Amino acid sequence: MKEVVRSAHLPRGFKFSAVSCGIKASGRLDLGLVEATPGTTATAVFTRNRVVAAPVEAGRAALVSSRGRLRAVVVNSGNANCATGKPGLRACQRISRELAGLLHVPQEQVFPSSTGIIGVRLPVEKILAKLPALKDAAEPAGIAAFAQAIMTTDTRPKLASACFHAGKHEVRVLGVAKGSGMIHPQMATMLVYLFTDAAGTPSQLKQILRRVCDATFNCISVDGDTSTNDTVLLMASGQSGARLTDAHTTDKFENSVCDVCQDLSQQIVCDGEGVQHVIHLHVTHAKTREEALRIARAIANSCLVKTAWAGADPNWGRILAAVGSSGIPLDPNRISIWIADQMVCRGGVSCDFDEEKAHQALSEPRCKLQIALQRGTASAQFLATDLTADYVRINADYST
């Protein structure tokens, strides 16, 4: 991890820290802070679950009332502060107010996040007691500890970075994420924090973040379950001197953010709960990208397909059945399926293939599957995972 941080492109204008405040019984790091330089702009994408946690409500409100300016982010793991009613919202407010006082910044420029168990009251006093220590520890290299403090069932911290040159300026983009279970497409997935020293207005950042999320975090799935706390936050300090004024710089910036998010997406999927095989789904020849994504999700969420992957079983009939139940009015007789580079189904019908070779391909940690629909020219790529007995074990005793 230290090596990763040493080689990471750390954007100027941000400091990080983490402490253990006692929410996690294990004593591991469970409280993190991001401190941003004055003038930092920000935007965020949140869960589309109707049930949202208190910090999601509070974070959304903060971005509105601060008009997209942020000076700090405070995150706890081990408790989602969700389904906690008004006391949950008051807890967020107390933490933001206290931290704002310590940092001498407006309260609405503090962004709160939480992740962990749902329905248990947030132990506010434990958090408040540690805010001064958190503030004192903040430094640019603190990102390593911060990445650990936001983990729940993750087995490793997730960090990615990129940099590009805009004229004489070097722009850096850094992302940190947590996520392992409750990973479902169609929304910003889990907690992701993106930092850059480019300068952009909140509305510029917003448009870029939406497009990037659609192409990255919305194209992965671990278990088809949608979190109540999903948040992707992008903060821009402007400290590099580069501004998102010309199209060339903006494109380069969007590509860098996209690279970082793509990298984090893959890290999240590879660290998915109990995951042994990651499947790169490529749905081609669809009428629209939306249609291709819907079919990818139907495959990625099928228990029978996922368990077949767990056994490296080239049972493509289950994939065909999942495609057939996706709700798209397609003609099964035009569907073809490839496992790695081998065609296993042509026009909805079995074709001769080397089963052992297909089994070997599926036994690798990563395998490509293509599904061609012969309906049009659109396509989508999607990262899916197998469903293993380990996933069941991890989730059969989470709270008890």
Next chain:
Amino acid sequence: MKEVVRSAHLPRGFKFSAVSCGIKASGRLDLGLVEATPGTTATAVFTRNRVVAAPVEAGRAALVSSRGRLRAVVVNSGNANCATGKPGLRACQRISRELAGLLHVPQEQVFPSSTGIIGVRLPVEKILAKLPALKDAAEPAGIAAFAQAIMTTDTRPKLASACFHAGKHEVRVLGVAKGSGMIHPQMATMLVYLFTDAAGTPSQLKQILRRVCDATFNCISVDGDTSTNDTVLLMASGQSGARLTDAHTTDKFENSVCDVCQDLSQQIVCDGEGVQHVIHLHVTHAKTREEALRIARAIANSCLVKTAWAGADPNWGRILAAVGSSGIPLDPNRISIWIADQMVCRGGVSCDFDEEKAHQALSEPRCKLQIALQRGTASAQFLATDLTADYVRINADYST
């Protein structure tokens, strides 16, 4: 099983038999026959998966061209005859033609069914070779062997029956089913054959069967996967002398069919692959029954909820998150949840409850969960199952 058959109400006008034709490598029964008396009417409900097996196409066509008259049903297990193209359809036709010749009945009055692996060519010769033996063995008590011949991953045969009096006539209803995995709501589930000696026109039977399926087989889920071969067939021999002419008899008949289907639904869920806990979901105070069912399905198909049930974990936060991602625009602050008779969440917020007692309730083979939405007066009941490591094991090596 013999005891069950001895006490079952066997409708007059039907004979059954089963043989082993060698499709199942185990040598178990894998080919079954139903022979019906002349004048028997019939109707069926099929899978809504876009990918349908050849026998589903052939069976649907038979009912159309025979105008709802059937004299025989021939079912094989071990091979779904799906994704087998034109040869698959020709295989169905050859079997129906050969059997029609043996029984001296019109070919279009033979109804074919298949269940098992997808994408493997049906071994027609093996089936044809055993048709004479199948014909010779047919007898009313053959239902026990027939129930075994249609099994795949089922651990036990599934049979239910009912009887009622209509004037001087005693009407009998018998049902036999197979199903354990690929069980998903919103369609007729797996293979179910219903027999009665009441007399009804195909259109009378059709209306009754649709309503009954909506209330029974469409309210269960094992793994959220939809089979390509789902079929529910209802056959009426008329041999009891009772006709579905008056409303009183028709109501009694529909209730009996519903009782039998409800019983079979429960048997399918209890025998679900790897299932250790069956959960009776009761979604109440919804705006419409459709809305209540959609929420029930969102809960029943959530991997995280299902794994919590596997661990008898009273983690109601996962249920709330699943409800929130159902797509219904509901207010989370009005949702209440009960585990058995204990309220665990009131108005979207945790309430004090005895966790050990809730854990105990969920440890039972069956447990009731209620989710109240405070949106209206509609409700729905739904049978769901847990997701265990055994389910993964069963399905990680099915074909290889």
